[in-house]
Amino acid sequence: MILYFFMRLSIYVFSLSLCVVERFSY
Structure with a gap:
């Protein structure tokens, strides 16, 4: 979950x- 959120934020x-x-x- 956190990793997914971090990916979205970085994009x-x-x-x-x-x-x-x-x-x-x-």
């Missing part, structure tokens, strides 16, 4: 950081 954080990087690359 969410990764996509969010990708969005931030795309926004600040300009």
Whole structure:
């Protein structure tokens, strides 16, 4: 259960950081 939650959280954080990087690359 904890591992599954951690995987979901890491995927969410990764996509969010990708969005931030795309926004600040300009």
